[in-house]
Amino acid sequence: MKKALSFVYLLLLFVSPGFAQKQATWIWYPGDFEIWLGNNMQNRRTERGTFLPPFWKLDSHYNLIDFHKDFDLTQAEEVDLFVEGKYNVKIDGKAFSGFPKRITVPAGKHKVSLKVFCQDRVPAIFVQGKNVVSDATWLVTFEDKEWIDETGKASDQSGTTWLKAGSWNFNDSQTPPSKFKLNTKELSAVKVDKKAGSLLLDFGKETFGFIKLRGLSGEGNVNIYYGESREEALATATCETTDFLQIDKTQKRDSTMELTKAFRYVNVQYDGSVSMDSVSMLYEFLPVADRGGFRCSDEQINKIYDVAVYTLHLNTREFFIDGIKRDRWIWSGDAAQSYLMNYYLLFDSPSVTRTMLALRGKEPVTSHINTIMDYTLYWFISIYDYYQYTGDKAFIQQFYPRMQSLMDYCLARRNKNGLLEGLAGDWVFIDWADGLSKKGEVSFEQLLFARSLETMALCANIVNDAPNATKYNQLATDVKGKLFSSYWNESKHALVHSRVDGVPTENVTRYANMFAIFFNYLDEEKKQAVKQHVLLNPDVPKITTPYMRFYELEALCALGEQSYVTKEIKDYWGGMLNLGATSFWEEYNPAKKGAEHYAMYGRDFGKSLCHAWGASPIYLLGKYYLGVKPTTPAYATYLIEPQLGGLEWIDGKVPTPDGDVSVYCSTKEIKITGAAGTGTLRFKSKTKPVCKQAEVRSVNAGLYEVTVEKGKSYVVNYRP
Known part of the structure; x- marks a missing residue:
């Protein structure tokens, strides 16, 4: 009886939370998996079967x-090792x-290496014991800088830089980083037009994945032509994009294409004795769920x-890419x-x-990111934004040296x-x-x-790093000073586009101003001068890409012009929908007609009809209509300024690191549920709300505030 009780007692100890086996994960040198994966992904691009690397x-x-x-162990433990390399x-x-x-790690204090x-592949390890497990607290280096002298004595000093290991979600010993693949699910076309020797399939909307030929047999050729239209x-x-196959099999089999493609329509043509039962697709996707929403x-x-x-989902893959049909590369601006x-x-x-790590790469820096000056600068600005939204200091502490060396490259290229x-x-x-000058010192580049x-x-x-903080602040002040002393034109009420040979041009564009x-x-x-003389001025060249419409409309929202922006969203993005778009395009010019909409880069179908920068209403509606944005990192404090923009009501959620902020606003009431940190609801009302x-505070005439606490809900009756 005592033996049975002892066994039960030990079993309870083992399965209790304090004695549970810790979760191991695959780890690697930080940034290396991202670079390796990016190289593999970006070298899949083809055009009509031709390999097109970055x-x-x-x-x-x-x-x-x-x-x-x-490790400091109270008792020895058995540890399993899984290694890539x-x-x-x-x-x-x-x-x-x-x-x-x-291996067996003895009790006491020991270093496992x-x-x-x-x-x-990327050198990676998965170490699984009870307490000895691999995780992001391990230290890693690519050079240990240690040596042994002629007596056999190891060096007692080292200049080694140790970083915390990189990891993601590879928590199974049998699925190392090198086996990573996106998820797939099989989908059928919504319409099939079958003729002798051909099938034209319509999958109903823009999509991405592998075409699968089912029950393929016979001898002959199969030619597959993909189309976003x-x-x-x-x-x-x-x-x-195309696929060409030679078939010499009499026995039926299924054949899945080697590379993913973007398409809505697929034209399958075959000859000889080739036959097939059906054609489907394996839709490929990154399984990440929506947390935000808007209605x-x-x-x-x-x-x-x-x-x-x-x-956005179609372009959220291993990384955030530009578009799913053509480049499928990682562009920093996109x-x-x-x-x-x-x-x-x-x-x-x-x-x-x-995405940021794949873009940054390694030392030495020999060119701008993607070879584009502004794209290097967007990379820095993205880190600024990332910290504001997430508060992730660890990322900055780990990769600050890579930021410094990239900035050193920029500083060395000043005139x-x-x-x-x-x-x-x-x-x-x-x-x-068309006709946008890139000559000389462009004001937009100085602003970035x-x-x-x-x-x-x-x-x-x-x-x-206090000395460099002072240095960078002074440099920023100097550049901003030159931006306004050299480019601001009082008569045009705007920043001019450029200086050439030290002389400001008369040309005004929207970019630096917005x-x-x-x-x-x-x-x-x-x-207010920029709003009237640039953003609302029809004589200033219009923007025709969703890329820069993103920022133009953000500037107008920041100026409180949501009603104007509502109309612009309906006209511009609604214009694409009216032409049958099922995803948003790389470029949209309402003046174009018919098949002109598909042409770009001198090619009939060069334009991407599914481009990440086309999805900007997500951001505009979340930040400037629901009105939620952090005022200190990670939403420790945040602002909620709902704006109807001519709509009767809006309703949605904005995700934060610690829950979602819910916002409902109509012409009569505002409903808020708080999340992380402390929020401030700010709104205008013609009558006392x-x-x-909670207490409603009067800020000034017609402007009011309410403090929003985490997890609490508030209803405000008001009259905007």
């Missing part, structure tokens, strides 16, 4: 990594022979929001907008950091005036716009440069 430098992972962690394992510097799959070499799928000579009284806006959500949309829909931080000007190898992009330097100052303070508004670089008088759950 045209910028691709870095590689470190192939020899040292992992270690110190060749390795040795040591306890307190003493190596085991061979490649052990299991593994050194791993792997060329074709019906016209593209039928244009067998000029469609962007309002206008059904067209609701439809636009839904299509924007679908567009990604910068996807991050912002993500904060209002998914709040998936790993997708943000994976004699201390400003950025395109040098050999620099692509100054700004936007796709100033914000990037402010980001570096912020990050320097986080890592307690960014200066939501960067809060303008005083109130200048903001009533809120039974």
Whole structure:
């Protein structure tokens, strides 16, 4: 009886929370998996079967990594080892022979270390004991900088830089990072037009995945032509993507294409004795759930929001990519907008950091990110935004040296005036716009440069680098000073576009002016001047890409012009829907007709009809209509300023690191449920508002505030 009780007692100890086995995860050198995965993904691009790799430098992972962690065990334990690569394992510097799959770590204080070499994959380890487990607290390096002298004595000093290990969600020993794949599910076409030797399939909307031929048999050729539009799928000579197969099998089999494609329509043509039972697709996706949401009284806006959500999901893959048909690359300017949309829909931080790390790559820096000057600067600004929304200091502390070296590259490329000007190898992009000059010192680049330097100052303070914080702040002040002394034109009430040979041009464009508004670089008088003389001025060249419409409409929202923006969203994004869009495009010009809408880059179907930057209503509606935004990092404090923008009511959620903020606003009442930190509801009312759950404070004439506490709900009766 005593033996049975003892066994039960031990079993209870083992399964109780205090004695439960800790969860191990695969770990690697931080940033290396992201770089390796990015290289694999970006080199899948083809056009009509031709391999098209990126045209910028691709870095590689470190192939020899040292992992270690110190443990203090109350009793010895058995530890299982799973490793990607060749390795040795040591306890307190003493190596085991061979490649052990299991070791015993004695009781007491011990250092467990593994050194791993792997060329074709990222060196990674999964260590599973009861307490000895691999996780992000392990330290890693790619060079240990230690040596042994002629007496056999190991060095007693080292200049090694140890970082915390990188990890994601690989929590199964049998699914290492190298086996990562996106999820798939099989879908059928909604319509099939079958003729002799051909099938034209319509999957009902823009989609992405692998085409699967079921019951394929016979001998002959199968040619597959993909189209985001019906016209593209039928244009067998000029469609962007294809697959060509030679079949010599008499026995029926299923055949899935090797590479994913973007399409709505698929034109399958076959000859000889080839036959097939059916054609389906494996839809490929990253399983990440929506946390944010938006609904309002206008059904067209609701439809636009839904299509924007679908567009973002299609472009949220291993990374945030530009578009699913053509490039399928990681572009920093495109990604910068996807991050912002993500904060209002998914709040998936790993997708943000994976993308930022893949873009940054390794030392040495030899060119701008994607070779584009503005895209390097967007990378810095994205870190600024990431910290505001997530409060993730650990990311900044880990990768601050990579930020510094990239900024050093930018600083080294300043001209004699201390400003950025395109040098050999620099692509100054700004936007796709006919006749847009990139010559000289462009004001838009200086504005992004100033914000990037402010980001570096912020990050320097986080890592307690006071001297560089002072340096970056001074540089930012200098650039901002030159921006206004050199580019502000009083007669035009705007920043001019550029200086050439030190002389300001007379040209006014929207770019620098609209960014200066939501960067809060303008005083109130200048903001109103820019609004009237630039943003609402039809004589200033219009913007035709959703890319820069994103920022133009943000500037107008920041100026309180939501009613105007509502109309613009309905006209612009609604215009794409009226043309049958099921996802939003890379570019939309209402003046174009018919198949002109599909052409770009000198190609009949070069335009992407599913581009991440087309999904910006997610961000605009979340930040400027629901009105939720952090005022200190990670929503420790935040603002809620609901704006109807001419709508009768709005209703939605905005995700934060610690729950969702719910907002409902109509012409009679506001309903709020708080989340992380402390919120401030700010609104205008013509009469004194009533809120039974909290005090309503009068800020000034017609402007009121209510403090919103975490998890509490509030109802305010008011009259806007």
